[in-house]
Amino acid sequence: MLSVSETAHVEPADLLGRYGSPLYVYDLARVDRAVADLRQALPEGALIHYSLKANPHPELVRAMRRNGCLPEICSTGELDSALEAGFRGEDCLYGGPGKTADEIGRALAAGVNTFSVESLADLARVGAQAQRFGVVARCLLRINGQGTGAGAGLRMTGRPSQFGIDLEDVAVDAQMLTAEGVQVIGLHFFPLTNAADPAGLIAEVVASVRTAAVLQRRWHLPLRLLDLGGGFAAPYGAPGERPDYSGLRAPVEEVLDEELPGWRNGAPHVSFESGRYLVGDSGSLFCTVTDVKESRGTHFAVLDTGINHLGGLAGVGRLPPLRAEPLRPEGRPGRPSELGGPVTLTGPLCTPADVLSRAPRAVPPEPGETLCVPNMGAYGLTASLVGFLSRPAPAEVVVDGGRVVSAGRLELRRHPLRCTPGHPGHPGQPGHPGQPGHPE
Known part of the structure; x- marks a missing residue:
């Protein structure tokens, strides 16, 4: 909770007088503390991706960069925020279902070269755009695993879902691994979000590691990066403290040592994602x-x-x-009413x-x-x-x-758009106002 006395020693009344009401106030000292707490809870050396969907404010994203986190993005708007905060395109992991050819192209043009793909069609779209740019895109296959049934604010996979490739349908073959324009470099799991129960979250992460190891052995997958997702909770809109996940490191390191013993030397690199825990x-x-x-x-x-x-x-x-x-x-309870x-x-x-x-x-x-x-x-x-x-x-x-x-x-503003030359709506083309075929 960001109390009145902890607003970085800046009085809320002063801020309200200067900037008006309503007013959001973000304290970067709390961001620094949350990153440190999460890093202490994760396996030693694990990468942390900040999910910009939680809050894409460039100053918060810049604080993540200062703290050694990487950006996880799902739109070109979030990409713009990451770039404004000083990240390079190659620092970003681009995920989400329904990525269009246009946004994949925009991401590649900005230097993004790592994508999480939600289906084989998504993989093909990334590959087609990468070929246009003459590059090879690194891709993680997002897996819709079975899940453990752990409680969460919202389950992302483990049931029929638009997220990920169903575990029972995974059939990685040589053709996929050598498809033009893409290189499959690993796996991505994200079974749940906002898991206030640390034990349930630990069970999900352990299950994901075991599933990744099985898939690697079965399909000889080049597992260079294993993204184990997030699910780290935080209170919302009410007093409260972030959950304590300090019990996560030991069991997750144990299962990584057992199933993927090269992880301590970066084979694979292990990463986690978090949004609400880091900035909530x-x-x-x-x-x-x-x-x-x-x-x-x-x-x-x-x-x-x-x-x-x-x-x-x-x-x-x-x-x-x-x-x-x-x-x-202090001491003023309010007028009787x-x-x-x-x-x-x-x-x-x-x-x-x-x-x-x-x-x-x-x-x-x-x-x-x-x-x-x-x-x-x-x-x-x-x-x-x-x-x-x-x-x-x-x-x-x-x-x-x-x-x-x-x-x-933040402002929502309309901007005029220019039609592509040759399109029916372009000046001089049929269908444009003043031209034959336009319904005046």
Whole structure:
């Protein structure tokens, strides 16, 4: 939790006065701490990929680069953030289902040469684009394994899924390993995400290592890189601490020594991915109460932020109950209020779906009061309905060591597009306004 007193010695009230409300604040000192904790929990020498989907803010990505992490990206927008943060294209691992020929080409043009492929068709698309650029793309085969049934916030594989190649369908042959434009260099596993139970996560990682070893022996796979995924959890939108995964290193090193004994010398290199664990507790969202009202026995506090600013995949009902705490000076509990009982926290949007929390409150907030939603560094702004109702995004401020590193605001803007010459929509072609065939 990013408390008021721990905001890198920068007072929230001062930041709110300078940049307005609502306001995201990210603390890079907490990012540094999270990377150190995860590195201590992983097998010695393991690579860490930062999943930009959690938060692609360039300053957070730059902090990952400073801490020796590599970028894991799933879009050209995330690629742009990684490059802005100082990474090279060749530092990136590009994954995700449904990669188009255009985005693969853009990635290759930027120097990306390592891809995680989700199907044999995906492998072929990467290979075709690599041939266009006269290069050979290094590819990991993402495997949809059986899984152990460990509890998680969301299972990614181990069942019918758009992610990965089903384990029972894996048939790596010489033709695949020598296909033009690609070189298969290893395997990628990512069975679950947000696994708060360390024992369950350990079981999944151990199972993935054993599966990788079986596939290597069966298909003589050149296993140069083994990506064991992530699943590392973090609290979201409520007070709490990151789980302790310190028990992971020993059993995972043991199974690696047993199944893939060359791993300590880089045969294979072993990597893990994380997003929310690395940045989740680095951020807080500060907002203001605009109205407090009662409607037919239900009390509402309307905030200047809503599901357009708060993430958690709110649009598909994956927003957990939030805990927004008032920023009150020590010893000031708040004015007695005639509003007793639970208070529903809502946003300012014109939809009944804009409900943030129905948690009971001992002291209702007051109009004009500032609230703090902690642990909002991951899946916050860029996982939100930022375009809905065309409201401005909150400011984002990054602090480090008691100073403001950056302050900015994300914007959605329309840009004119130029049609390709020869396309029906290009000036002078049939179908363009003023030309025959255009429906005026």
